[in-house]
Amino acid sequence: MASLRDIKQRKSSIQSTQQITKAMKLVSTVKLQKARTRAEQANPYFNYMYQTVTSMLARSGSLDHPYLKPGSSAKKAVVVISSNRGLAGGYNSNIVKLLSGSELPKEDVKVYAIGRKAMDGLERKGYEITADHSDVMDGPTYGDAIAICKEILDAYSKGEIGEIYLAYTHFKNTVSHVPTLMKLLPVEFDEEEISNADVSIPMNYEPNEEEALDRIIPKYITSLFYGALVEAVASENGARMQAMDSATSNAEEIIGDLTLKYNRARQSNITQELTEIIAGAEAIS
């Protein structure tokens, strides 16, 4: 049995760890609330954007536009959104697993990383990291989304990449976050959604249809992108909150265990001392 001193030391070290995890949990709870409000505020914009673009495509039928058909290059750009900090449970490794488990061949993937953790993970697995925009994750703004989108769309129009994907963690609710791989370009829509869209009113476009599409689709992608960024921040904090919560309760359990062990050891020490004293007294008399 471990000595009293060892048990005591172990207990106090776990207690200080518990204090840290408790504090981290509180911090991420507050951050989660903020991030969730932001994600919810971004929602109407995205929904309208989606509706508008679907109805545009529904009306225009099969337009011959570069954004609507795959590019000639076999390279696929994947924007990977993760976090800059760890201690968030499986949040970052799930994103890495999502990409390595997907059908995209490793050689063709160019990673645009937002968030250091998944970038390091993917680099170790041998993925090509093209760009690193990890600082964005500290507080994503719409301007950031515009800048990154522009960079990727430029590469797309130059023919350097043929397809664009987005890997992020979808924030379903506080306890459920789903790693999601989504295709951004060429734009693909649910056939059903398109046939359901309201086409009764003929729509005019200004300047012309093609140019309007040219302007609006990048905006649509930027909005998807921004939505993914704010959702990822919410997911990150949600994941961290959960991880820290279970860490705190694990610590609680271990501390309980150790307290029991400590008391037992103390008692057996006393018993042993007593036996020794009594045995000594008997030997003298």
Add this chain to the structure above:
Amino acid sequence: MADGNNLFQLEIITPDRVFYQGEAFMVEFTAEDGDIGVYKNHIPLTTVIAPGILNIKEAQGEKQAALHAGFAQILPEKVTILAEVAEWPDEIDKNRAEEAKKRAEERLQSHAAGIDVARAEAALKKALIRLNIGK
């Protein structure tokens, strides 16, 4: 003039909030091809927005805001503006706009190589709109 019959639904949405939601009698903004004013029963139109001043005429009065980028979907009964940036006059930081204006002007005048003229012009225009409306 502005009775209940000629009001239409107007919604202005930006990525971080619902900027405006209500009934308007007329809305005016700058499109790619110039300023346009929309009343009720406009023909359906989707147009791309250029930086400019947004004017909303409602039953109770008039509102102004700066509108920088985005697009508008106009239907006879409803107008939806998806704006990337929109600001009410009291949200504009005048000092910042003034600085941005100076910076853009300097850049345009310097004629140095490696200057993105189009970008500087766009920045200048945005700053001017902000200053104009923030007065």
